[in-house]
Amino acid sequence: MDLVTLLGIAVALAMDTVAVAVAAGISLPTVTLRHAFRLAWHFGLFQFLMPIIGWTAGLTVRPLIEQYDHWVAFGLLSCVGGKMIGEALSHHEHDRPSRDPSRGLSLVMLSVATSIDALGVGLSFAVLNISIWFPAVVIGLVTAGCTGAGLLIGTKVSSAPRISRYADISGGFVLIAIGVKILIAHGALRVL
Numbered sequence: 001m002d003l004v005t006l007l008g009i010a011v012a013l014a015m016d017t018v019a020v021a022v023a024a025g026i027s028l029p030t031v032t033l034r035h036a037f038r039l040a041w042h043f044g045l046f047q048f049l050m051p052i053i054g055w056t057a058g059l060t061v062r063p064l065i066e067q068y069d070h071w072v073a074f075g076l077l078s079c080v081g082g083k084m085i086g087e088a089l090s091h092h093e094h095d096r097p098s099r100d101p102s103r104g105l106s107l108v109m110l111s112v113a114t115s116i117d118a119l120g121v122g123l124s125f126a127v128l129n130i131s132i133w134f135p136a137v138v139i140g141l142v143t144a145g146c147t148g149a150g151l152l153i154g155t156k157v158s159s160a161p162r163i164s165r166y167a168d169i170s171g172g173f174v175l176i177a178i179g180v181k182i183l184i185a186h187g188a189l190r191v192l
Contacts, residue, residue, distance in 0.1 A: 001130055005181065008174050009121060009135070010142035015084065015171030016114040017043040017143050018150035024101045025154020036151050038102040040144040046115035048140030051122030051132055058126025065127055070186035073124040074179035080117045081175030088168035121175075128182070 021039055025031055065072055101110055118139060125132050183189050 001135065005178060006135055006138055007142065008178055010139045011146065012081070012084075012171035012174040012178075013047060013115075013118050013121060013139055014043075014143040014146035015167045016117065017047070017147045018153075018167050019088075019165070020101065020110055020114055021147045021150030022154040022157075025151045025156075028100060028102075028155075031151055031155050035100075035102045036148055038107060039151060040147040042107055042111045043114060043147045044140040044144030046111040047118050047143035048136050050115040050118035051125065051136045051139055054119040054122025054124075055126045055132035055136075056122075058123040062127050062129065069127040069129075070182050070188050072127050073182050074188075076120040076124045077175045077179035077182070080120045081172040081179070084117065084168050084172035084175070088165045088172070 017039075021043075024035070024039065028035060062069070101107060121139075122132055122136075125135060180189075
């Protein structure tokens with residue numbers, strides 16, 4: 001997998017965390033370095049771990065689906081992308097965290113919720129026989145950086161929920177486009 005595609009996947013997966021970070025930046029009265037570190041660290045860590053978990057699970061089913069693995073990867077990426085788009089379109093601008101999202105159980109729940117999509121991407125990597133270790137590190141680091149940027153945006157821009165909605169929609173389309181690229185690379189879209 002080339003670096004540009006990997007970065008596209010990483011940025012697309014990070015859009016959920018950006019949306020949460022923007023909302024946190026808006027809702028917190030004062031954003032400290034501690035808030036930024038906790039959000040970036042946890043979101044990045046979970047985005048690193050979830051693809052590994054998905055990849056590990058995918059290794060068990062890869063021999064069963066090798067002949068149509070590219071369609072499975074396309075389907076998974078399209079489902080994740082479609083889910084991101086659907087959620088972005090269904091959330092309202094007033095959906096904001098009511099308490100500090102960088103603490104306790106809400107931090108863990110947000111970390112899991114924003115990284116579930118990465119599980120499907122890890123599964124896609126397994127069926128395509130792509131090693132997960134370097135992509136997982138890139139996904140985790142990009143997520144941590146995007147989370148910090150989202151928090152900064154949230155503190156600076158009062159209309160940020162609208163921006164985060166467009167970021168999620170864009171991220172969803174990027175994942176779907178990467179799925180189409182996989183189909184093209186495997187020759188699945190050739191006209192006979």
